[in-house]
Amino acid sequence: MTTKLLVRKANPATIVFYLMAIITPVSLIPTLFVWQTPDWQSLTLMALAAAMMNAMQYCNVKALQLADCSFFVGFSYLRLPVIALLAALLFEEIPDIWLLPGAGLIIATTLYLVLCKRRLTAQSRAPHNTPTAR
Numbered sequence: 001m002t003t004k005l006l007v008r009k010a011n012p013a014t015i016v017f018y019l020m021a022i023i024t025p026v027s028l029i030p031t032l033f034v035w036q037t038p039d040w041q042s043l044t045l046m047a048l049a050a051a052m053m054n055a056m057q058y059c060n061v062k063a064l065q066l067a068d069c070s071f072f073v074g075f076s077y078l079r080l081p082v083i084a085l086l087a088a089l090l091f092e093e094i095p096d097i098w099l100l101p102g103a104g105l106i107i108a109t110t111l112y113l114v115l116c117k118r119r120l121t122a123q124s125r126a127p128h129n130t131p132t133a134r
Helices: 002-006 012-032 040-066 069-076 079-091 099-125
Strands: none
Touching: 002 040, 012 040, 040 069, 079 099
């Protein structure tokens, strides 16, 4: 929601820059407690992951600039089943028993909120039928 407000006045690249400028030092603090110096291969993979994350964040911010937040958020929930499927296929990771109820709760809540928003929007656009005084 904050990002949706920011894209009205700021460029998506600027928003992503400040997001990374804030997240990087904040992430450094807990990292220092478990730090292990990475080798060159790991550094290369981390740099690739960072570039992909920045590209993803830019795309998310741009999408929020172009579309309504309720429309955009619906697509972001597709990540859950896609990630679960990729984890199973690529890493042979079996999702635990709580994946389905948790996903169901998240999806049901989101659908409920979207439907409530649509109903409220429809009611606010409908002409008000106020009885006239006799």
